[in-house]
Amino acid sequence: MRSFLKEFKEFISRGSVIDMAVGVIVGGAFKDLAGSLVANLINPLLGLFLGQVDLSSIVLRIGNANFKFGMFINSIIEFIMIMFVIFLIVKAINKMRSLGKQSEEEEEETQINTAENYLMEIRDLLKEQKESK
Template sequence: MIKEFKEFISRGNVIDLAVGVIIGGAFTSIVKSLVDYLINPLIGLFIGGINFSDWVFKVGSATFKFGSFINAVINFLIIAFIVFLLVKAVNKFLIRKKKEDTPVIAPEVQLLEEIRDLLQNQKK
């Protein structure tokens, strides 16, 4: 069982996943501070500084803080949108880099190569 566990841990996917989780945790704090300290105050300018966390609903002795839930949903949507923009920018950069690395073959050259291959196959 120890041998199997060692093989499982030494697989690249598990190590890559661990690195991704660690970097994701660090990235979350960066995005959260961006949302809390830059984006939320900006949104507050437009909606008059409304703080939903004060909104509560009471039934008997139970208190439902649905305003805090609304804040959490808004923060999630903002964070998800920022992550979307970052991923889109990274993908655009990577695709551009791939296109620059890939040599462009003129259609005439490609056609000549196909003719050459067909002639070689006929000789065989």
């Protein structure tokens, strides 16, 4: 039991857990924003073309069963919007990481070239000393 608690403590104290918690909170807030955008802007716009302002009221009734297609369409629109924004964020992060990796590789290459230059200079000096003897 103690090792379990120790593992749990290590897990909680990692930075990635905190990052994940921040992501969940921001994601929840963004979901509310996307829901508002769909309900207040996109639905009325689509409603102009469909002749019905509130898509969430589109219901197919069969017997006592109500199939709420409008609510499902709202959820699909929200999902697509959220995934698109996440895609853009991940793409930007990946681009920043690749730029960072390129600069690290260039720095390593510069260090290697500098080391090679020093070694070549040492070799040339040793050759000169050997020839002068």
